[in-house]
Amino acid sequence: MKVHRLPREFFLQSTLKVSQLLLGKFLIHEYRGQKIGGMIVETEAYIGPEDRASHAFGGKQTPRNLAEYLVGGHVYIYLVYGMHWQLNFSTSFHGRPECVLIRALEPTDGTFVMQRLRRIKDIRNLTSGPGKLCQALKLDKSYYGYDLCQKNSKLYLEDRGVKTPKKQIASGPRIGIDYAGPHWSKKPWRFWIKNNPYISKG
DNA sequence: TGTCCGATATCCT
């Protein structure tokens, strides 16, 4: 199968579907002429104004969460705990706040560059968490609102023909959102590839 | 202008 970049239409499917289809796709950043990145192995869905765990709960709009409302295929990135960036991709149509949080990658491209950016050698620890992978791929606020699907994009997703059968996908509650109350924090909207050694610890 | 706190990582025991 030919390698190709994911087009806009990919991100216009339902957010739960996109969250699962992203498993096995490759996130690539062209950084200083080097391709760095890896295969997505863990994601989380945040779905609309009804989702109490979402930053857009109740239809809230602020300068920080505006990118959530963009049409599918844009970057929503923000800082937590004063030091960790969190990478999300918008899904759905313009005006509808839905997104997928990228929680973990299996390093595949430019691993030595990522090791340098993280100042760490252990491959298992390189991109196995949402904050870690942003540091490894050198992603921060400069990519806020970035369009993954634009021509000559420096940040994009690739289908390299890896198949991820439904049987290999596990799901469970999202991480770190207890504040959203039992109903929303229990929803099994976190997805990962079973037995993959690079998923986050949670 | 001030206070509060998080969609985490890391270091310590």
Added chain:
DNA sequence: GGATATCGGACAT
């Protein structure tokens, strides 16, 4: 397993 680093956005004052 537990503490805590560190900061900008949100919202109250």
